[in-house]
Ligand SMILES: Nc1ncnc2c1ncn2[C@@H]1O[C@H](COP(=O)(O)OP(=O)(O)OP(=O)(O)O)[C@@H](O)[C@H]1O
């Protein structure tokens with residue numbers, strides 16, 4: 160073990176020498192002997208002894224207590240006082256400097272040795288305590304940093320997982336819907352012919368009855384209803400057939416604005432009659448898309464017809480918010496150009512619980528003589544067959560937004 164180095168601060172030469180001898184005999188090294196407070200502070204900084212033995216009454220301006228205060232606070236060196244004085248006032252001042260020991264003169268060698276040993280031991284323990292506290296604080300900080308990192312890692316994996324589950328749910332619903340549509344298409348193709356012939360027969364016979372019945376009689380009314388309902392059957396069969404046909408028609412580069420203006424030509428009168436305002440924003444320089452125009456027209460008609468119904472539901476008369484917005488722009492998805500078309504109505508909206516169902520075939524919230532529930536599912540599969548995507552966003556009572564993304568022709 161390294162021998163401990165002790166500094167002696169004592170203005171009486173003989174006492175200082177005797178302390179020095181006594182310490183050296185015990186095995187300590189005396190780093191320096193000084194006689195004033197100022198010198199003591201200066202030497203402590205230079206020599207960095209392990210302990211200072213400090214007389215209180217010294218030559219010079221600074222007494223031992225003042226010097227001890229500097230030495231302890233600036234260099235963290237323990238101080239043991241040696242003095243003949245011990246009045247209450249002095250002891251109070253001494254206590255303030257939290258000394259490591261106090262020896263009253265005159266003292267014998269044994270007392271000196273014990274005081275020095277205890278002071279060194281106490282200081283050592285204190286140093287170790289501070290070190291382990293520092294160590295502990297460091298570990299605690301590392302630990303909380305680690306916990307924070309892990310928590311945020313966990314949180315982001317949780318988010319990823321949630322996203323993945325959601326994606327999967329969407330993909331599953333998509334697969335189920337595709338399956339349903341394919342099955343419907345096949346079924347429709349199989350039975351359409353079988354149904355169309357008898358329906359035509361029924362319509363013809365009903366027409367005969369209508370012609371032969373007395374005007375405004377109940378027979379004439381019934382005949383008219385038979386024709387209307389048969390027409391509805393024929394219409395459903397025709398709609399179902401579009402599932403079977405899809406993807407087989409040839410597609411050509413077309414301009415969205417041309418298809419849109421044809422569609423609006425068909426619906427404008429209806430919309431005007433219902434006091435629905437249309438706001439259209441389609442830039443003239445949009446790139447063309449590869450499409451089958453009749454099919455896209457069918458999609459637009461379906462969506463506009465739904466918006467019309469929802470707006471009439473919310474505002475049976477006229478209203479300043481009875482607006483259908485149709486916007487179009489070019490966007491990039493995965494670095495590929497698409498045309499995005501959005502239809503936004505501020506009508507009745509769709510309850511959140513039903514949002515996932517509206518594209519299912521035959522789902523309709525409308526009375527059975529109004530909706531078949533095929534409009535959106537047909538539209539959805541037409542857009543899919545054009546390599547695009549149709550999504551619906553809606554808040555009940557607020558708005559419905561149908562967004563269609565179709566790839567640009569390369
Ligand atoms: N713009 C909209 N605002 C509010 N609800 C809508 C809107 N579009 C669709 N819906 C809801 O989605 C359902 C399904 O729409 P879809 O077009 O597939 O069938 P439908 O309109 O009921 O019948 P069809 O179009 O076959 O005549 C509607 O019944 C309606 O509840």
Ligand SMILES: [Mg+2]
Pocket residue numbers: 461464465530533534535
């Ligand atoms: Mg519809």
